[in-house]
Amino acid sequence: xxxxxxxxxxxxxLALLWPLGLVIAAAVTLGDGGPAFxxxxxxxxxxRTFRMWKFRTMIVGAERSGRxxxxxxxxxxxxxxxxxxxxxxxxxxxxxxxLRGQMSMxxxxxxxxRYVAFYTAEQRAVLKLTPGITDPASLRYRDESELLAESADxxxxxxxHIVPQKIRLNLAYAAxxxxxxxxxxxxxxxxxxxxxxxxxGVESRSAPLGDDTARKSMARSAIGR
Numbered sequence: 001x002x003x004x005x006x007x008x009x010x011x012x013x014l015a016l017l018w019p020l021g022l023v024i025a026a027a028v029t030l031g032d033g034g035p036a037f038x039x040x041x042x043x044x045x046x047x048r049t050f051r052m053w054k055f056r057t058m059i060v061g062a063e064r065s066g067r068x069x070x071x072x073x074x075x076x077x078x079x080x081x082x083x084x085x086x087x088x089x090x091x092x093x094x095x096x097x098x099l100r101g102q103m104s105m106x107x108x109x110x111x112x113x114r115y116v117a118f119y120t121a122e123q124r125a126v127l128k129l130t131p132g133i134t135d136p137a138s139l140r141y142r143d144e145s146e147l148l149a150e151s152a153d154x155x156x157x158x159x160x161h162i163v164p165q166k167i168r169l170n171l172a173y174a175a176x177x178x179x180x181x182x183x184x185x186x187x188x189x190x191x192x193x194x195x196x197x198x199x200x201g202v203e204s205r206s207a208p209l210g211d212d213t214a215r216k217s218m219a220r221s222a223i224g225r
Contacts (some may be wrong), residue, residue, distance in 0.1 A: 057081025107132025
């Protein structure tokens with residue numbers, strides 16, 4: 001039933017959103033002349049790797065900079081990319097991964113091999129699950145980039161604190177998940193994205209982009225979520 005829900009949701013979303021996808025692809029390409037899409041190798045179910053699709057949000061060649069995490073106001077993120085990341089529209093092409101059976105609508109976000117290598121034997125249980133576009137851990141850590149910006153060592157914080165917490169949340173969810181709970185997570189994701197859009201509008205009016213104090217205060221407030 002989960003696969004049926006995945007295919008139905010992905011097919012319906014692609015049928016409804018393909019005009020938006022064309023607009024986004026054009027905006028990304030016109031922004032700096034680079035390709036519209038970005039593919040990255042991720043670790044999927046059973047430890048098998050696959051190519052995950054996204055709309056490109058960073059400058060061409062950003063992956064060669066040696067930085068593996070997006071932290072705060074990352075200078076590699078383009079102007080169009082910043083909007084796509086904030087609204088999560090950069091993830092739309094992963095609907096194709098869902099149709100191909102490489103991903104699910106709801107499941108743990110697929111990780112790059114660099115960080116999977118740090119998994120303990122217990123944590124590798126998450127690799128028995130099909131990775132997804134959204135999951136409870138992604139909702140909990142929706143402000144991950146801002147949280148990492150507050151750390152003196154973002155990569156260590158990610159590996160030692162955020163990743164283990166995400167895995168625990170995903171394994172706990174999977175233990176009792178049904179296709180109905182998956183629909184609930186999808187609905188919660190949509191609501192969160194709309195809420196973020198409204199809150200960003202308020203923040204942009206009340207706190208100028210150059211106000212470092214305001215930005216740090218917003219990031220600290222996210223830690224308690």
